[in-house]
Amino acid sequence: MDVTSIIDPLNDAQRQAVTAPSQATLVLAGAGSGKTRVLVHRMAWQIQVENIPAHSLLAVTFTNKAAKEMRGRIEELLKMSAHNLWIGTFHGLAHRLLRRHARQAHLPEAFQVMDSADQLRVIKRVLAGLNLDESKWPPRQVQWYINAQKDEGLRARHIPDHGDPYHQQQLVIYRTYEALCDRSGLVDFGELLLRTHELLRDNADLLAFYHQRFLQVHVDEFQDTNAIQYAWLRLLTEGRDNLFLVGDDDQSIYGWRGAKIENISLFQQHYPNHQIIKLEQNYRSTGTILKAANKIISFNSGRLGKNLWTNAGDGELISLYTAFNEQDEAHFVVDRIRSWVGEGGKFSETAILYRSNAQSRQFEERLMSTATPYRVYGGLRFFERAEVKNALAYLRLIANRHDDASFERVINTPTRGIGTKTLEDLRLIAQERGLSLWNAMLALVNQPTLTARANNALAGFLALVEQLAEQGRDEALFEKVTRVVEKSGLLAWYEKDKDKGEEKAENLKELVNAAKLFDAASLPDAEDNASELDLFLSHAALEAGDLQGDDSDDCVQLMTLHSAKGLEFKRVFLVGLEDGLFPSQQSLDDLARLEEERRLCYVGITRAMQHLYLTYSESRRLYGRESYPKPSRFLREIPMELVQEVRLRNTVSHPAIVANSKANSKSASFMPNSPYSLGQRVRHNTFGEGVILQLEGDGAQQRVQINFREVGMKWLMLSYAKLDAL
DNA sequence: CTGACGAACTTTTTT
DNA sequence: AGTTCGTCAG
Numbered sequence: 118m119d120v121t122s123i124i125d126p127l128n129d130a131q132r133q134a135v136t137a138p139s140q141a142t143l144v145l146a147g148a149g150s151g152k153t154r155v156l157v158h159r160m161a162w163q164i165q166v167e168n169i170p171a172h173s174l175l176a177v178t179f180t181n182k183a184a185k186e187m188r189g190r191i192e193e194l195l196k197m198s199a200h201n202l203w204i205g206t207f208h209g210l211a212h213r214l215l216r217r218h219a220r221q222a223h224l225p226e227a228f229q230v231m232d233s234a235d236q237l238r239v240i241k242r243v244l245a246g247l248n249l250d251e252s253k254w255p256p257r258q259v260q261w262y263i264n265a266q267k268d269e270g271l272r273a274r275h276i277p278d279h280g281d282p283y284h285q286q287q288l289v290i291y292r293t294y295e296a297l298c299d300r301s302g303l304v305d306f307g308e309l310l311l312r313t314h315e316l317l318r319d320n321a322d323l324l325a326f327y328h329q330r331f332l333q334v335h336v337d338e339f340q341d342t343n344a345i346q347y348a349w350l351r352l353l354t355e356g357r358d359n360l361f362l363v364g365d366d367d368q369s370i371y372g373w374r375g376a377k378i379e380n381i382s383l384f385q386q387h388y389p390n391h392q393i394i395k396l397e398q399n400y401r402s403t404g405t406i407l408k409a410a411n412k413i414i415s416f417n418s419g420r421l422g423k424n425l426w427t428n429a430g431d432g433e434l435i436s437l438y439t440a441f442n443e444q445d446e447a448h449f450v451v452d453r454i455r456s457w458v459g460e461g462g463k464f465s466e467t468a469i470l471y472r473s474n475a476q477s478r479q480f481e482e483r484l485m486s487t488a489t490p491y492r493v494y495g496g497l498r499f500f501e502r503a504e505v506k507n508a509l510a511y512l513r514l515i516a517n518r519h520d521d522a523s524f525e526r527v528i529n530t531p532t533r534g535i536g537t538k539t540l541e542d543l544r545l546i547a548q549e550r551g552l553s554l555w556n557a558m559l560a561l562v563n564q565p566t567l568t569a570r571a572n573n574a575l576a577g578f579l580a581l582v583e584q585l586a587e588q589g590r591d592e593a594l595f596e597k598v599t600r601v602v603e604k605s606g607l608l609a610w611y612e613k614d615k616d617k618g619e620e621k622a623e624n625l626k627e628l629v630n631a632a633k634l635f636d637a638a639s640l641p642d643a644e645d646n647a648s649e650l651d652l653f654l655s656h657a658a659l660e661a662g663d664l665q666g667d668d669s670d671d672c673v674q675l676m677t678l679h680s681a682k683g684l685e686f687k688r689v690f691l692v693g694l695e696d697g698l699f700p701s702q703q704s705l706d707d708l709a710r711l712e713e714e715r716r717l718c719y720v721g722i723t724r725a726m727q728h729l730y731l732t733y734s735e736s737r738r739l740y741g742r743e744s745y746p747k748p749s750r751f752l753r754e755i756p757m758e759l760v761q762e763v764r765l766r767n768t769v770s771h772p773a774i775v776a777n778s779k780a781n782s783k784s785a786s787f788m789p790n791s792p793y794s795l796g797q798r799v800r801h802n803t804f805g806e807g808v809i810l811q812l813e814g815d816g817a818q819q820r821v822q823i824n825f826r827e828v829g830m831k832w833l834m835l836s837y838a839k840l841d842a843l
Numbered sequence: 844c845t846g847a848c849g850a851a852c853t854t855t856t857t858t
Numbered sequence: 859a860g861t862t863c864g865t866c867a868g
Binding site: 179180181206207209211230232235242290305306307309310341370371373374430462472473474475491529532534536609659660661677678679698703704713715717739740829 | 844846852853854855857858
């Protein structure tokens with residue numbers, strides 16, 4: 118037993134967390150403080166020192182990437198295979214439980230997982246069935262509503278009817294959607310979690326079994342859990358205090374999709390014997406970068422409070438560049454990257470981080486014209502491409518004829534002369550008799566109602582699917598996939614397609630390849646009663662294709678701030694720091710959202726190891742309009758002694774550094790002198806309570822923008838308004 | 844069923 | 859501006 122390799126590389130706080138007795142534990146791990154390391158070493162400790170069998174440990178993450186990394190690092194540390202450790206995403210684990218207990222979860226054995234595009238299709242179909250106008254009921258909004266309810270653990274029947282007709286209609290849609298999914302054997306992402314929760318809640322024997330099975334439950338990025346995920350964790354650990362959480366309230370950036378920071382305080386209530394351990398020593402960034410990050414995040418309220426430190430020294434100052442326009446901004450950034458690489462740096466150690474995807478364009482153009490290698494993260498993934506989804510839809514029909522979403526997708530792909538009319542008829546029959554589209558087709562085919570042509574087409578489709586299923590019955594997975602790709606006509610169809618047809622055909626061949634790899638990889642612990650095909654299809658939905666180009670290529674990394682979470686780069690360019698862009702327009706008048714933007718800024722800054730560049734532009738073409746944005750308020754929150762401006766001040770029309778000659782420049786920050794600060798709560802004699810959102814001007818001219826709870830937004834002259842700080 | 848044209852958008856994204 | 863989406867004509 119080699120305990121030293123587990124314990125020695127840790128600092129005191131990390132060691133305390135790793136060796137803590139089994140007890141509800143929250144590790145507040147600041148950026149770069151080694152949170153994955155703590156999780157990995159904790160599990161290794163439990164296996165090697167506490168002699169807990171590996172299969173009794175459960176570890177939950179949000180992304181497949183994180184799960185994969187964790188598994189890899191444990192194997193590396195323990196020098197053994199970790200295949201019997203339950204490590205996975207919330208959705209992956211939920212899926213696994215549902216496969217094992219499909220019957221008790223009231224699901225067909227061959228149930229299929231829908232990704233969000235599939236879900237959207239089903240919703241459109243529901244709307245059409247209810248005769249609702251898509252312009253009045255935008256499918257995306259409906260989808261958002263349904264997912265938000267599921268994230269809260271609510272089914273349609275749980276939601277009270279307030280008598281509001283709009284809301285009533287929404288409920289009808291939700292209910293109809295649920296019914297359609299049940300009938301088709303389809304499960305969306307939210308449903309995976311919700312249904313697993315119900316499964317465990319309603320089956321005492323199962324719950325007892327998993328209580329015994331999972332002696333320790335570990336959770337990564339706890340601040341990102343939503344209500345149903347937390348309920349799930351509680352159920353698995355109730356009465357047993359064996360929950361080990363790692364998270365950082367300052368890096369909670371997914372509130373907009375249901376993540377609840379409140380889960381942290383709920384945890385504190387629900388597990389009264391918990392302990393909290395803070396990891397504040399940072400191993401990533403220079404002191405200067407950490408000071409900037411600490412200062413910015415300190416403007417947020419209600420934090421649990423952390424202060425990152427390092428013993429690595431201050432390092433270089435942060436660079437601030439004011440661009441004339443967005444081309445100039447791109448020019449500057451690419452210039453700096455190239456000259457740094459000229460001095461021996463690597464492209465891949467450089468990242469350009471922006472708030473919104475649309476901003477990548479200008480940088481891509483500049484990188485392209487200077488022949489600088491780069492990679493943009495985000496965008497369509499492999500299993501999300503239309504041609505791949507079409508092939509998968511055939512496979513799904515083979516697995517489950519009643520999968521209406523897949524049926525609609527391929528009934529006329531490639532085109533075989535089944536038009537809207539025939540499809541309308543099918544939908545009508547399906548709806549009237551409560552059948553799947555497949556069964557509706559069986560009922561309709563060979564009926565005199567159909568024209569000979571339509572009938573032939575339908576019969577052809579029917580025969581095709583049956584034939585694919587029949588002939589592939591005893592084949593290996595990749596042979597089935599090959600058969601589908603070729604015999605469905607998809608491959609030939611795409612080969613003829615003049616618009617990127619070659620690439621699409623190539624992707625279909627790649628799908629065959631993916632099936633081969635899956636075959637080989639899914640050896641251990643194959644799920645009890647699921648077929649390999651079912652598992653492959655679920656894999657496609659749950660892991661939309663992590664294949665991120667070659668990591669070996671030396672490229673500049675371009676991505677949004679959101680997708681940069683968890684990564685680190687020697688040089689980071691945080692661009693577009695303008696009010697309205699970052700923080701985004703929509704968050705400017707809402708303190709909670711503004712604070713989330715500030716956390717996003719904190720995440721961005723703490724990605725940088727050695728050198729941080731901040732840029733903003735004096736003019737920007739946005740949505741076809743020229744705008745002249747103000748520098749981001751976040752810039753004013755960074756102490757100026759940490760920053761060096763790259764461009765001469767006198768050419769800047771909106772200096773980010775507020776002229777502040779009277780104040781002594783040593784300790785001055787970008788904030789104007791004022792007894793008030795952003796985010797501060799104040800009371801006004803007539804307007805009541807509110808929160809300060811903006812400060813402007815100096816001395817007697819100073820104005821504040823306040824969002825009052827009762828009367829909304831107001832601009833007030835500070836010298837006239839009588840404000841009391843709260 | 845395809846191609847063309849016009850309208851309506853436009854934060855962030857994983858599963 | 860640029861893209862995507864839906865509608866219409868051929």
